[in-house]
Amino acid sequence: MTDFQTAQLTRLSLTGFRNHATLSLTLSARLVALVGPNGAGKTNILEAISFLTAGRGLRRATLSDIADRQGDGSWSVAATVLLDGMETKIGTGLAPGTSGRKVRIDGEDVRGSESLLDYMRVLWLVPAMDGLFTGPASDRRRFLDRLTLALDPAHGRRVSDFENALRQRNRLLDQGGSDAFLGALEQQVAELGTAVSIARGETVGLLGRMIFEQAEQDLPFPHAALALEGAFEAETLGLGASDREDAFRRMLRDGRPRDRAAGRTLSGPHLSDLKVLHAAKAMPAGQSSTGEQKALLIGLVLAHADLTSKVSGMTPVLLLDEVAAHLDPDRRAALFSRLQSLGGQVFMTGTDEALFEALPPAAEMFEIRDRQSRLIRAASGS
Template structure:
């Protein structure tokens, strides 16, 4: 397999984004740390980078919420990439009509999905710490982000599937006729199977990679994802060519029940991606808090490696406040793993000592109330 092309941001510019009136940063390193007090604007920088890819960014915020308070217009984020096609300029921001605008090398792009041709962005943020014990919906969104990084069409399929489900629910509520329900259920079945198959394929690839790359002495224990739910049981027992027909029949049979419930009760939108601590053969949600964090980090790192292989370009990784929750041994192991992966990684923390073990060629910035200064590397 060909070596993935290295991709990295060499410049980032913000205008009226969150607490930044204007900011311009130049990068010449793979590992980059932003250090500052809580509320200074460190995570805002990561969020800006996350918006240079498809989707709503790491906070899933409404576009209007991103504009700096008291700003007269909208916001914008732009970057210069060094990648497989040389230098590429990409940008996004709030359009005059309230939607999202995307530009690539000065030309308007059709949608944010176009950015995936040039950049894949992955992240790990504190809000994900309860992923293993929280609601299944959070785990599905997490898994769909994993799938999107290796399958750029997945986000649109998920959106279309959810839209079709809402249409069926309205038909059931309003007493829609059989032919109308037949038509929308055929659409749901086609989209739902495509969503489910993409998830299962990514889970399989990730499981294979984790099984070959980690061992029981690794500071970040092996984690495996399994998909549970009625749809998964159906998919396990049906041939691929029959799955769509069987799911469509299941929807038709469940109309009375779903009408009473006010929602569609069967399908991949109800699947639960359960993470297993493989060394202990138990659900990750039953592990200690420290083990859960280490499992999540290991899973994200494995996914970064898988993304590089499938996309044939290295992703950019965002790690918000990750080092603060690791003991010194795991911090050193994390920085060593990141260096070995060859990714560009942006990290945040409140204490510069957390990044003392970064290599000398790493970049460090101090963030103070939306002001960013370059730090001198430690001697």
């Protein structure tokens, strides 16, 4: 991992964030465990870290809902990040009476959260994702888009612009917009949608190859086989970007009567799905056991962490919420060993210190209780 930049949080401060009026952590280890009772705010700390990169955070919450209910409606997350020996202070938050979050880097306001990707790539695995393989396709598209964003910082804006253009087209169809206006808007939809589909396909291809390369290693988690599927991908298979745009534009033009009747656009990559198989069993992940699904998801996230390092040149920060509780002791120890080998910083939560007995000596542990933090195990040999 020495070929990659490694971002490490050395200090984290929360103000007015969820149940934390104020909270500060001084961090020295790459493996960090947060333990404490349910409701103490451990996941809230992970969510705060997830806002130190581009996107809407691990809960995709409305910004105003994040603020401590006992405060003035504002919240902030500030951190000191050590990136290859250079310290940078980054922060984000919501000011009272505003609707968009602000981002600061070394005390200077910057436009958009995409700038944070220069300092940190953050990936996460939370219990809400346990139903990923059995839930709606929209959840898997969102998951794939987040994987893609870690590799391609422009992808988040691309998806947002595509979804906005789709909404405008649907509105124009409902209002009886002219062919000229619809044609111009459909050209934009086709360009953006094709770019989104290509980026997703590249991520699936790269991740699939990374998983295949790791299949020969003795890793503790099953391997997944991935595919991006949908009518749009099937109809444009083998076409170059320009031809795919033209094909999508024709689909939109020819589908106007049907889309107008349905009140939505019925063709395009906004309906595609990420298909996941348990490779060893050639079985859809959604038909695997609950334990196998969890193990597949962990393996997928770990492979993506390796891919993110390889593509971006930066080892990501991992947020793993309640991940150890679902594993037997042997697999738990194997997970900690695997996390250490990734070389990046990892934050894990759990209700019981015993879940983290197999952590290496260089790890540290904090107890989160009564809106306060306490170091209960210092790192050694780091």
